[in-house]
Amino acid sequence: MDTSLSLSKPNTKLKSVSSLRQQKLRAAMWFLAPMVTVLFCVAGWPLLRSIYFSFTDTSLTDLYGGQWVGFKNYLTWTTLSSGRTIFSGTLADPTWWNAVWNTIKFSVVSVSIETILGLMVALVLNQEFKGRGLVRAAILIPWAIPTIVSAKMWGWMLNDQFGIINHMLMALGLIDSNVAWTSNIDTAMFSVLVVDVWKTTPFMALLCLAGLQMIPRDIYEAAKIDGIHPVRVFFHVTLPLVRPALMVAVIFRMLDALRVFDLIYILTPNSKATKTMSVVSRENLIEFDKFAYGSAQSTLLFAIIAIFVCLYIWLGKLNLNGDTQR
Amino acid sequence: MAQIQLANISKHFGKTEVIREVNLNIKAGELMVFVGPSGSGKSTLLRLICGLEEISSGELTFDGESMNNKVPSERGISMVFQSYALYPHMDVYKNMAFGLKLAKSSPEDIRERVMNAAKMLQIDHLLDRLPKQLSGGQRQRVAIGRAIVRNPRVFLFDEPLSNLDASLRVATRLEIAKIHHEMKSATMIYVTHDQVEAMTLADRICVLNNGEVEQVGTPEELYHSPNSLFVAKFIGSPAMNLLEGDFAKDYQCQTLGIRPEHLVIDPNEATWQGAVIHTENLGSDLYIYLDIGSDSPLLVRLSDQQKVSKGEIVGVRPKWDHLHRFDQHGKPISAPIGAEPSTVLETQSA
Ligand SMILES: Nc1ncnc2c1ncn2[C@@H]1O[C@H](COP(=O)(O)OP(=O)(O)O)[C@@H](O)[C@H]1O
Numbered sequence: 001m002d003t004s005l006s007l008s009k010p011n012t013k014l015k016s017v018s019s020l021r022q023q024k025l026r027a028a029m030w031f032l033a034p035m036v037t038v039l040f041c042v043a044g045w046p047l048l049r050s051i052y053f054s055f056t057d058t059s060l061t062d063l064y065g066g067q068w069v070g071f072k073n074y075l076t077w078t079t080l081s082s083g084r085t086i087f088s089g090t091l092a093d094p095t096w097w098n099a100v101w102n103t104i105k106f107s108v109v110s111v112s113i114e115t116i117l118g119l120m121v122a123l124v125l126n127q128e129f130k131g132r133g134l135v136r137a138a139i140l141i142p143w144a145i146p147t148i149v150s151a152k153m154w155g156w157m158l159n160d161q162f163g164i165i166n167h168m169l170m171a172l173g174l175i176d177s178n179v180a181w182t183s184n185i186d187t188a189m190f191s192v193l194v195v196d197v198w199k200t201t202p203f204m205a206l207l208c209l210a211g212l213q214m215i216p217r218d219i220y221e222a223a224k225i226d227g228i229h230p231v232r233v234f235f236h237v238t239l240p241l242v243r244p245a246l247m248v249a250v251i252f253r254m255l256d257a258l259r260v261f262d263l264i265y266i267l268t269p270n271s272k273a274t275k276t277m278s279v280v281s282r283e284n285l286i287e288f289d290k291f292a293y294g295s296a297q298s299t300l301l302f303a304i305i306a307i308f309v310c311l312y313i314w315l316g317k318l319n320l321n322g323d324t325q326r
Numbered sequence: 327m328a329q330i331q332l333a334n335i336s337k338h339f340g341k342t343e344v345i346r347e348v349n350l351n352i353k354a355g356e357l358m359v360f361v362g363p364s365g366s367g368k369s370t371l372l373r374l375i376c377g378l379e380e381i382s383s384g385e386l387t388f389d390g391e392s393m394n395n396k397v398p399s400e401r402g403i404s405m406v407f408q409s410y411a412l413y414p415h416m417d418v419y420k421n422m423a424f425g426l427k428l429a430k431s432s433p434e435d436i437r438e439r440v441m442n443a444a445k446m447l448q449i450d451h452l453l454d455r456l457p458k459q460l461s462g463g464q465r466q467r468v469a470i471g472r473a474i475v476r477n478p479r480v481f482l483f484d485e486p487l488s489n490l491d492a493s494l495r496v497a498t499r500l501e502i503a504k505i506h507h508e509m510k511s512a513t514m515i516y517v518t519h520d521q522v523e524a525m526t527l528a529d530r531i532c533v534l535n536n537g538e539v540e541q542v543g544t545p546e547e548l549y550h551s552p553n554s555l556f557v558a559k560f561i562g563s564p565a566m567n568l569l570e571g572d573f574a575k576d577y578q579c580q581t582l583g584i585r586p587e588h589l590v591i592d593p594n595e596a597t598w599q600g601a602v603i604h605t606e607n608l609g610s611d612l613y614i615y616l617d618i619g620s621d622s623p624l625l626v627r628l629s630d631q632q633k634v635s636k637g638e639i640v641g642v643r644p645k646w647d648h649l650h651r652f653d654q655h656g657k658p659i660s661a662p663i664g665a666e667p668s669t670v671l672e673t674q675s676a
């Protein structure tokens with residue numbers, strides 16, 4: 001619609017309009033310049049350095065003495081005299097692929113559950129009831145607690161010998177013997193997911209609530225007069241109208257989840273079942289003294305997140321267009 | 327078609343009483359207008375009738391059937407909201423059809439009903455547009471269309487024209503009047519704060535003030551025999567002249583009301599005399615403001631033939647049978663002047 005409008009404008013106006021535009025653009029640039037500078041210093045430069053390091057053999061002890069090695073940290077192969085080809089580098093590293101898989105599993109499951117729960121909580125909080133303000137504030141507490149604190153707290157609650165969770169489940173007769181929730185390879189991911197959902201659902205709920213409150217009340221009254229079933233109203237009115245807000249919330253959470261580190265590092269240290277990309281790359285960077293190798297993994301993590309975001313935005317746009325057509 | 331009866335209807339939010347003991351009988355098929363200043367409880371009364379608010383006490387019946395405990399969708403009503411309340415993500419067709427899906431109608435039936443309503447309102451070329459792609463007037467038509475397709479027995483309008491500009495308001499007003507004539511089967515209740523809208527549309531008007539009914543009657547009744555000072559002030563444009571103090575004392579009342587068109591220039595028999603402080607020429611009419619020493623200047627309507635200019639001294643007299651006299655409670659005095667031992671004067675001098 002916009003394009004047809006600007007096309008139909010008389011040509012004579014074009015010149016003055018474009019000079020006005022230029023003026024606006026220039027002003028915008030000046031306003032943005034300080035932020036862009038700061039961002040470049042604290043985000044852009046370190047990122048570029050990491051990418052550079054990933055193509056060298058830099059080590060932690062000699063940060064400036066690295067030599068250019070090309071894609072060696074990513075993938076190389078040597079063919080032995082026996083004719084066998086041996087691959088090495090991150091992309092051939094099973095630990096790395098395990099971490100990728102863990103990260104994806106964690107992100108998809110946690111964000112899905114948080115979105116559904118968050119939307120449900122938001123729907124409740126959007127209703128008028130006594131003490132709503134108090135509940136709204138109270139529900140934010142898990143989100144306000146620093147991750148390290150809540151991870152330690154849950155670590156204790158999930159402790160196999162003294163943990164209150166085991167105690168309660170035993171008392172209820174749901175388990176026969178104490179479970180080592182965080183160190184058991186079968187339950188470690190589950191524990192991490194539970195804690196993350198507990199911690200982050202309030203955040204999702206708040207974002208959803210903001211979206212819900214943008215929907216005018218009167219259309220619900222119109223639906224009520226028309227006698228439309230509440231479930232139908234939810235799927236045909238509420239959901240389409242909160243979708244933009246929901247999309248933003250999901251993308252925020254997804255970005256956060258894909259680079260999850262602190263919760264896993266504290267709650268389930270060194271568990272193969274939960275190690276994510278961030279955890280693995282930190283290990284290589286700091287602990288294993290494979291600085292360049294860790295840099296390559298960080299770069300891959302960055303690339304995966306970037307691809308994901310582009311894909312998500314693209315899909316979202318397609319979807320939005322699909323809606324306007326009948 | 328439904329006859330609507332409100333018996334002792336009251337509504338309070340917490341401790342504040344918003345609607346007080348309203349008794350009202352709305353005849354089947356008539357267009358009743360609720361009019362009153364902002365905050366007088368018009369919307370609340372309408373929402374009580376449609377069931378969006380619960381009635382605190384009293385009884386609401388449609389055709390003798392109690393509606394107090396019926397949900398809105400069981401009452402057979404349609405409502406047009408001031409803000410249109412269109413579904414922003416649905417196109418015009420879907421907006422109009424959405425409420426019909428459930429009503430056990432076949433897709434062809436739905437389509438036909440929507441098309442008929444759209445043709446009637448001349449929005450059939452807009453069916454695939456979204457609300458945000460429509461002008462205010464078009465949105466209003468869609469909202470009205472959505473109400474029409476449900477074929478309700480009661481039609482409710484809450485200030486449907488207040489978001490439109492002046493010329494569109496007049497056009498849409500005509501449209502609504504037309505719908506009222508075409509849809510003989512529906513009783514209509516129309517809420518407005520604009521007395522001109524009320525006068526032009528209504529079969530009968532209900533004037534609300536502070537949650538209470540001041541007067542119910544046809545536009546003519548309200549205009550010619552207001553039964554309170556409030557109604558006299560509220561109905562009529564420009565407003566009635568109200569004189570107090572000595573001016574009223576001469577006529578044995580607390581407040582003397584006289585409409586601008588019921589004053590005539592008569593130099594020989596002038597009741598009041600004063601200088602013209604302002605004139606307004608509307609083409610067909612000439613309004614003059616006379617300073618006769620009252621609190622606010624006396625407004626007189628003249629025909630366009632009469633020439634009066636600012637600063638001139640003019641004498642006027644009221645047409646005797648068009649005087650409105652009110653006592654200290656704002657109630658009209660019906661007895662002819664001088665016919666009763668004036669209690670008004672006694673209380674006033676006391
Ligand atoms: N939900 C509510 N809670 C409390 N007070 C309300 C509510 N709705 C309306 N009121 C009050 O009731 C009075 C009448 O409101 P309303 O019916 O909207 O007036 P009108 O439509 O005539 O302008 C106002 O004083 C308003 O503040």
Ligand SMILES: [Mg+2]
Pocket residue numbers: 368369370485
């Ligand atoms: Mg109102």
